[in-house]
Amino acid sequence: MERNNICPHCKSENVVKRGLSKTKNRGTQQRLLCKDCKKTFIRDEGFWKMKNKESIITMCIDMYVSNLSSRKMRNQLKRHFGIKVSHITILDWVRKYILKVQNYVEKIRPKLSGKIYADETEVDCQNRNDVFWCSIDWDTRFINATLYSPNPQNFKDAKEFMKRIGKARRPKYIQTDGLPYYPKAFKKVFYTRYNKNKVEHRINRVRTTKKHNVRIETVFSKIKDRVDDFRGFKAIWSAPILMAGIVLQHNFIEEHTTTGEHPCKLAGMDLDVGENRWDGLIRLATVFG
Ligand SMILES: [Zn+2]
Incomplete structure (x- = not known):
């Protein structure tokens, strides 16, 4: 039984292969026949009815989240592949698939070391200073919690x-900077839920130690770099979606430079995504999401 061989018309699993169908832009696709309702269909693996090849779409997502603006991406597609799409279309792809993959991976619980480094940074977005909160699990380098807020x-x-931060499993410790809201927030969440002192709160006072939370800074700088690109696209595009994309890229797409592994793998999420990881994630999200 191949995955997702379910008839979209009557939900039957009594399905057989019935020839190939040519599609205009995405090559030949397997057509399936439902033996119960006798209708045929092509399985949706995430790119159904898209007008461009999945390799082009996933390349755009990957490069956009890696730091190439949608306008530059549009120009590259035209110059190198003779493909004409607007930069809005590229943003639409990015948005659509980030949300799809995000919904899917949220259901999988990572196995974390519980050594959590948490920090927050201001993001200058549409003349507001939004705040992005982010925490990383140290052994796996998996980003396990984020919060995007329009408030200081x-x-x-x-x-x-x-x-x-405490949702997936109880942390061993959480290290934060000296922001005055942290101790009270920490106590409120962890003292009531897990009894006293089972989770340690470590406070890194930058003024005393002279050490910043370098562990999250690379993630923060990527986000700040990208924000300029979608100014003025308020209606169709938003900062939280970009944040989600950057977090997905960090957790699932790129090998971490220090560990040499994908954080999701170290966190016990051994996903069968193949070489084109965005493509693989989109297919998994479509079939199992
Ligand atoms: Zn059917």
């Missing part, structure tokens, strides 16, 4: 952030 740092957001 405050207790409510700090508390919500702490809740998200």
